Amino acid sequence: MLKQFFIICSGSDTDILEQCSKGEQNKYAGIGATVFFTAFMAFIAASYALYTVFDNIYTSVFFGLIWGLLIFNLDRYIVSTIKKTGNVLDELIQATPRILLAVIIAVVISKPLELKIFEKEINQVLLEQKNDLTLANQNQIAKQFNPDIDNLNNDISGLQQQIAAKEAEVNTLYDTYIAEAEGTAGTKLLGKGPVYKEKRDKHDALLAELQQLKEENKAKIADSESQIAKLKGDYQTQVISTQPIINNFDGLMARVNALGKLPWLPSLFIFLLFLAIETSPIFAKLLSPKGAYDFKLEDQETAIKTNVLQNKKQREVMIKTDFTINDRIYSDLENDDELYTYKRTKVRELMQLQADAFYKQQQDIL
The missing domain is CATH 1.10.287 (Helix Hairpins)
Incomplete structure (x- = not known):
């Protein structure tokens, strides 16, 4: 049950993956678990950050949950859109925008947790700033x-x-x-x-x-x-x-500024930790060899692509043939006397009706 849930989190095709080996399934379950726990950490980080803003636990948890689901959806999308082609350079070019997005997500997730981890040190910096502000305020007044x-x-x-x-x-x-x-x-x-x-x-x-x-x-x-x-x-x-x-x-904002006054090395380590967690599913797919799931998925996609191309080509041929047939039909009817006589009669009747209508209109005016 848990394994199936993590496979869903990985964004892979469960129908195809069920036809693969246990090892292949475990690989994607591990990727899905990383996606899930990254989103869970994003939920905790966002809830704490929003609690410092709203000072209300229910509001913070609600919006933190929305943020966690957003990160989960982004990570799942990033992992699921990386396709194994067998060409390392093509795969790296394909993954570069996704890695940049993962770096941004890692920064967003790690910063609120840094605020919580270094809360005591931040409070000390804020206390000094408050004392300075108090003295400055008293002097100004x-x-x-x-x-x-x-x-x-x-x-x-x-x-x-x-x-x-x-x-x-x-x-x-x-x-x-x-x-x-x-x-x-x-x-x-x-x-x-x-x-x-x-x-x-x-x-x-x-x-x-x-x-x-x-x-x-x-x-x-x-x-x-x-x-x-x-x-x-x-x-x-x-x-x-x-x-x-x-x-x-x-x-x-005050806490973020206070964090900036602390030594940067611990914050860097925390950021690198979340960066590794966030990018690990991407690099796991890039570094892993092309497996049974990748071959089956490629076979399914190429089959659909081939079918679409065939249908498209067939429609083009049908349209071209239909145009040719229509040209021949109208060319044969061009010299048909019976059709000419019938159409001439109808046009003559139409012109008589137009003349009668014009005469009646002019009569009404006079």
Whole structure:
């Protein structure tokens, strides 16, 4: 049962193969098994590749099955169309387009399996790329908010510097009137005289200005700080909203690009393995000697071809003979008086009818 299934997979004529030896049948069963398992590997590879795209196992398996059947049909067609002619050069020329197609199929099958085999290494490359993208994204978003935040921080620093400068001026006046009272500076008279009172009043007035400045600048600083907090909140919100896009940066194209960053030698070996599997049925037919199946198939095809050529030639002769006979018949009838008289009568009647019809038409017009 299994052997019969693999023979069907090889694309050979089962009726002819049943008349051949067991060895011949086993050869084509082996070719069919290679075709089947190649299609099965294509099904697995396509299902995994599509799962990275759709993220749905049922959809991936469905389209993967369609792809596997397509590869199976192509391989079966490639193997079944290679005919053994006994001429190595003719067979090689005949197989060259099919070998090129097999190479393309091997690339398509091997690439998704490479993605699965090197999944851990690919994930590491993708993690590094995601980290780089995260930092680049944060820096890019920060460029939108940092200028406003820096301007607000500069405003706060300016307001704080105004307070510090006013405090320094108040402290200087405080030291001045204290020194006047102690007699260590100014008039150098000990006690609280008119000069002391003047300096004290100036200090108190400036101190009142300082208090008012602190209250005004405090409100301005609080407003600037609230704007800075809002900008930082907007920054964080935008970073959080864009991060899922980076986290989902693991699709099929990203994985293929990540695979390209890994050492190429392991990927080459996997590709060569699938290339050998894909082309093995073709080379098996090319390298194997012309067997009983090939002779029987050639005999059947040449018999049909001979029959078609004979029928075609016979039809050509029949047509040529029929033309010759027709020419002789019409040539003999050319001088037949009875036929001439009959045809002359009919033509005369036809012309009379045409004349009557024309006369009636003209009469209706008038």
